[in-house]
């Protein structure tokens with residue numbers, strides 16, 4: 001196979017624009033094709049970018065733009081629903097510090113950086129089919145148009161179409177028994193530390209929040225619910241009904257109760273069941289390859305979904321830069337990424353299970369947690385290596401592979 005000179009990147013969320021920027025740096029021309037008819041600003045709630053994700057953005061000159069729309073988070077404060085402090089965890093002592101931000105601000109910042117670097121982003125192009133040919137790949141979109149390139153990269157999220165084109169038997173996302181909702185309240189939780197993320201193990205649900213500089217409280221709620229609910233299904237329920245349900249679930253919990261009392265229904269976003277990807281057997285086939293949630297979506301509890309997506313985007317571009325032979329490049333990419341991302345996915349699943357603990361387990365957790373936080377759950381010990389991972393863009397990939 002000849003070297004890759006052009007690429008189609010399917011999906012203009014988080015991984016897509018970063019992949020295209022990194023490819024340009026590797027000398028590959030890339031165009032992003034996004035299914036939404038327009039930039040999907042306003043979609044989603046909050047997420048975090050970990051130090052490793054921010055550092056990876058340096059390789060595409062996008063770290064600063066993202067930090068400007070995020071809030072530094074230096075510690076996590078864990079409480080029970082009665083306001084009792086379970087523990088305060090300083091974050092891993094590493095620069096850059098984790099930032100908390102709205103998903104649409106992150107997507108917008110990345111899109112603007114990509115466009116400023118000359119990446120074309122075309123909206124309203126939903127990929128429906130693709131086929132590898134001997135000298136390229138042909139993509140077909142829902143509007144009847146087509147595009148060709150040397151390589152097609154699926155950055156099309158957890159319900160990836162490209163994943164099933166690579167392998168029709170690829171696994172579906174695993175649904176975890178928690179509903180995920182979020183929003184913003186016209187209310188600042190009193191005395192909240194502006195650089196802390198708060199996690200509340202409430203009596204019937206898990207609640208997270210931070211206070212924004214404008215005096216609003218950004219929050220998310222994880223409510224146990226065994227029924228799988230997709231994003232589309234969750235959005236069939238009107239926001240005022242979700243808000244009503246949340247106010248019931250958190251009626252006894254502080255400050256969730258107060259935060260929800262000051263939230264307008266219009267500001268409630270239903271995301272559906274929490275999902276994560278099980279191990280995907282085939283990351284690539286012929287001239288198609290996956291990045292981001294399409295191949296390694298950890299549960300949001302990992303705090304690493306966006307960060308891993310960004311890392312994979314940069315690593316894929318490095319592998320294509322250093323291996324003119326496409327199969328060798330894609331093999332190198334999978335070898336570099338699979339062990340790391342699957343470890344994080346496993347950790348995310350374990351963290352999520354603490355949110356679904358029954359009443360007895362919950363009581364035990366409250367008793368054991370202070371000790372656990374000082375020992376095996378201590379962020380330095382449990383997250384240090386994960387967050388100190390750095391990609392050296394200039395170093396040859398072969399040197400990194402030699403360590404694997």
Ligand SMILES: Cc1cc2nc3c(=O)[nH]c(=O)nc-3n(C[C@H](O)[C@H](O)[C@H](O)COP(=O)(O)OP(=O)(O)OC[C@H]3O[C@@H](n4cnc5c(N)ncnc54)[C@H](O)[C@@H]3O)c2cc1C
Nearest residue numbers: 011013014015035043044045126127156157292293305306
């Ligand atoms: C609208 C939206 C809101 C989100 N909100 C949150 C949130 O609040 N909190 C959180 O932690 N995570 C959220 N996520 C997930 C989060 O963005 C990802 O976990 C992570 O950042 C990895 O990004 P990604 O680019 O791999 O996937 P995504 O961010 O999911 O991006 C995938 C992109 O591909 C596009 N796409 C999908 N199928 C096709 C197709 N066939 N053709 C063309 N384009 C396609 C989608 O429209 C999307 O823009 C959200 C994702 C989306 C799409």
